[in-house]
Amino acid sequence: MSDPTVAEGWVAxxxxxxxDDARLLSGVLLYPSGRAVGQFGxxxxxxxxxxxxxxxxxNASSGELGRQLDGKPFVEMHHAGAERQVFMARxxxxxxxxxxxxxxxxxxxxxxxxxxxxxxxxxxxxxHPQKQVKSAGPSGDFxxxxxxxxxxxxxxxxxx
Amino acid sequence: xxxxxxxxxxxxxxxxxxxxMVVGATDGLIVETSPILAGSLGGADTRKHTxxxxxxxxxxxxxxxxxxxxxxxxxxxxxxxxGHIFVVGARDVVLVTIVTPDANQGRVRLEMMNAAREKS
Numbered sequence: 001m002s003d004p005t006v007a008e009g010w011v012a013x014x015x016x017x018x019x020d021d022a023r024l025l026s027g028v029l030l031y032p033s034g035r036a037v038g039q040f041g042x043x044x045x046x047x048x049x050x051x052x053x054x055x056x057x058x059n060a061s062s063g064e065l066g067r068q069l070d071g072k073p074f075v076e077m078h079h080a081g082a083e084r085q086v087f088m089a090r091x092x093x094x095x096x097x098x099x100x101x102x103x104x105x106x107x108x109x110x111x112x113x114x115x116x117x118x119x120x121x122x123x124x125x126x127x128h129p130q131k132q133v134k135s136a137g138p139s140g141d142f143x144x145x146x147x148x149x150x151x152x153x154x155x156x157x158x159x160x
Numbered sequence: 161x162x163x164x165x166x167x168x169x170x171x172x173x174x175x176x177x178x179x180x181m182v183v184g185a186t187d188g189l190i191v192e193t194s195p196i197l198a199g200s201l202g203g204a205d206t207r208k209h210t211x212x213x214x215x216x217x218x219x220x221x222x223x224x225x226x227x228x229x230x231x232x233x234x235x236x237x238x239x240x241x242x243g244h245i246f247v248v249g250a251r252d253v254v255l256v257t258i259v260t261p262d263a264n265q266g267r268v269r270l271e272m273m274n275a276a277r278e279k280s
Contacts, residue, residue, distance in 0.1 A: 080187075109219075111188025111212030 006038035007152030014123040015040065018102075022116040025084070027102035028052060029091075032059055036149040037098065045154040049146055055088060055101045078110055087113050091121045094128050164192035167255065167275045172197075174271050176263020178243070181211050181256045182279075185219070188212035191253060207258075210245065214238075214256045218247045235269060248272045250279035 004015040011029055015038045019027060026041025028048060034056035042048050063073035077088040087110070088101045100120070104113055164182045171180035172194030181193040190211045218236055225233045236247040244259040246268060255272050259265070 106186075109186060109188040109212065109216055111184070111208075112216050114189075115209050115212050 002040060002043075004038050004040040005153045007035075007149050008037050008129065010127050010129065011038045011124070014120050014127070017123070018116055018120040021119070022102070022104065022113045023108040024102040024104050024113070027100060028055065029098055029100050030055060030149075031145075032056060032097055032099055033145055035145040036153055039153055041103070045150045048153065049150055051101060052146055052149075055099055058088065059090075059099050080110070085110065087117070089117055089121075091117075091124045093124045096129050098124070167279060168192050168194045171255070171257055171268075171271055171275060174263075174268050176260045176265075177268060178258040178260060179207055179210075181207060183211040183215045183254050183256050185215055185249065185252050185254050188215040196258075210258060211256055214245055214247050215254050218249060218254050222249070235273065237265070237269075246272055248276040250276040253279065255279070 004012055004019065006012045006015065015027070015029060018024065019040050024041070026039075028039045028042070028051050029037045030052050031037065034052045036048055036052050039048050042051075058077070062077055066072055066074035075090050077086075079086045084103055084105050086101065086103055088099065091098045091100055100117070102113065102117075168180040168182055171177055177194075178197045179194055182191045183189065184191055188211060190208060193207055193211075196205060196207065217238070218233070221233050221236050225231065232249065234248075238245040238247075243261050244263070244265065246255075246257045246259055246265075248255045255276055257268060257272060259268055
């Protein structure tokens with residue numbers, strides 16, 4: 001299983017630990033705007049781009065659904081497929097919020113992923129992003145932000 | 161079939177049992193749990209961690225037992241410095257107990273095996 005590739009070095013250690021402890025097959029840490037911060041398990045930038053866009057959209061819609069139903073956004077989502085399962089949750093470092101999406105199979109379990117993600121959240125809370133994002137909301141340049149983060153993870157398009 | 165609350169209730173009353181839990185075998189989530197015995201283990205409530213990791217470990221032990229052609233494990237006992245973790249499979253759940261070092265292990269084992277049989 002490959003080590004994480006990161007656009008911001010400070011997430012490398014906690015992301016590696018989460019991957020190993022929770023026995024995740026793949027995962028992406030991203031800003032709620034869809035900009036990737038780190039990933040593991042993917043070799044293709046297009047896959048990460050799709051996952052970031054979908055996770056960002058799912059977070060927005062599930063957050064709103066939570067607000068409508070429960071008065072506050074949902075913080076965690078789990079989907080159990082026949083072979084693989086998807087876990088999605090929020091974490092924060094300083095004032096900055098992040099989203100994490102991870103995939104696991106029968107080599108792990110939802111309970112194990114949950115407890116190690118809680119440790120990941122605690123580890124992240126103690127760290128500070130290298131680049132503080134000025135606004136938690138989208139910048140309006142979704143595609144540009146996504147492409148810049150993918151360049152950082154996989155190299156510029158011509159070099160991939 | 162005994163209700164799950166009854167299973168953890170009766171297991172938690174066996175002397176030396178610090179906590180008894182019924183845990184999902186595949187997801188490692190607590191289905192039913194007793195409170196932690198007052199004054200035991202000290203500090204944070206680790207039942208959620210114990211449940212998830214014990215269920216995970218039991219699934220690996222099942223594979224090891226299968227690989228060795230021994231069949232399904234009947235009982236798993238993990239001995240640690242300050243006590244034991246006992247695990248018994250009962251179809252889609254596992255029964256997990258956290259036990260003090262001075263407990264009557266034979267009795268805890270018997271009660272867990274009976275509970276698992278009744279659960280199945």
